[in-house]
Amino acid sequence: MTAPAGRAAARWIGFRTTLIREFGRIVRIWGQTLLPPAVTSTLYFVIFGSLIGRRVGQVGGHDYMQFIAPGLIMMSVIQNSYGNVVSSFFGAKFGKYLEELLVAPLPNWLIVLGYALGGVIRGFMVGTVVTIVSLFFTRLGVLHPVLIVSAAFLTSFVFALGGFINAMLAKNFDQISWFPTFILTPLTYLGGVFYSIRMLPPWALDASHANPILYMVSAFRYGFLGTADVDLRLAYAIMVIAAVGMFSLAVVLMNRGVGIRD
């Protein structure tokens, strides 16, 4: 056997290969990964932005179209980061080719990181597509690029890990659709994508603060518009804690072999 340069070098190559494979998958099935968000976001912009938005007027001092654009981009990032990992990992588990990784000398945390960053790559690719689509409908200024990128990264990382954990626990295809249908989509729609929570009655405004997606969308929107519904420091604290917590949980489940080892 040819000894690799060292364990760190071997791990780096293994990790990079995981990313290459995930990127290859995203590009290979672009009709399922990149095209649908472009179509869906176009419909959102036409219906909510152009048709309904004209009657809504301004939100937080911005045109309604400008207001919802960051929210729609973030919604696509969340759904696609999650969807990429849940389908890729569950597909590998179901098709048994996850064994290719399990027999390889890669630590579990690196496998989790590889899949999660694969989800982040898809989130960013789709986010870029939706941003380009939005530019056909509105003008988007970039006030704080670091906030935009960091909020998108942390959010997509958290939801990619959510997809990973869902795929580990799922025993069939039905179970990988439960979480997005009953939890992710409602939280996203109620997370300030289409409205400012300041428009809500007091009880709904208070309830909205329990929704983590509100903080993610708000931080991301602040990067474009300079306005947010929540305290940015709290938003980042929630995103970092969620990222660390989800990553730790995914590694623990991998170490225990939940759903993947007899």
Added chain:
Amino acid sequence: MRALVLRQLTKTYKNGIKALKGIDLEVERGDFFALLGPNGAGKTTAIGIVTSLVTKTSGVVEVFGHDIDRELEIAKSCIGVVPQEANFNQFESVQTIVVNQAGFYGIPRHVAKQRAEVYLKQLQLWDRRRSIARSLSGGMKRRLMIARALMHQPELLILDEPTAGVDIEVRRSMWEFLRLINGEGTTIILTTHYLEEAENLCRNVAIIDGGRIIERDSMANVLRKLQAETFVLNLREARTAVPRLEGFRAVLADDHTLEVEVSRGQSLNRVFAQLSEQGIEIDSMRNKVNRLEELFVRLVDSRGRAGAAEALT
């Protein structure tokens, strides 16, 4: 140094099934080793534990001296595994599958591409390197899994039923290839249902049944333990009655086929001599069943009878 050491290896599944009941096994470096047993005997569980796809309940596994509890990554890097069922992404190309697998083992991409060419050519898959794996035939899929397992040039190659369901020609060519890489120093452990395969390829053998090793010896010694063999003689002239063969049991399978059971210590010359005396000519002769198969069935049967007797007492 031994390629593989298993000590008191046990596995109890969540449903309570005890798949392994304390297995001890040693495989020498460079060996071509057969692990045989009926369905459900524990072969795949044992291999699953060694390749870390199954979590052991207790016991020790060492691969070239590396304990999988303490040095799992190093132990894994020594092993290449060819599973029973296709476990690659059916929608990826042949070349992508093998190159990526090398990457998971830390092999740089440019080296992986060179090796992919070598192994895919050796296994007659190079022309199909851009084909989607799903489009390959069963035999090609098996060869793809062998190529994939060799990409990091493992010191120990484990094959779980590698030739199941492939035609004779492909099986023979795979045997040749496995002999070649074993000759180059790779230790090979093989499980198979084709006992002829084990007899042809392997130098040492362990037979596992009911989660225990019931026989562990060299292939030659194991075969010597056969007490009797049945030979099938093709007769030149048709016969209606069984020829008189003193000291042997004989039956006519049809008018041109005579089956003779020869016990250990008896000489085949005596059979031929008696047939010659009666003017019976023989065109050809073969074993009725594969010798290892006969032994295997007897071992498993005798164990089953012993178990039944034990249960009655």
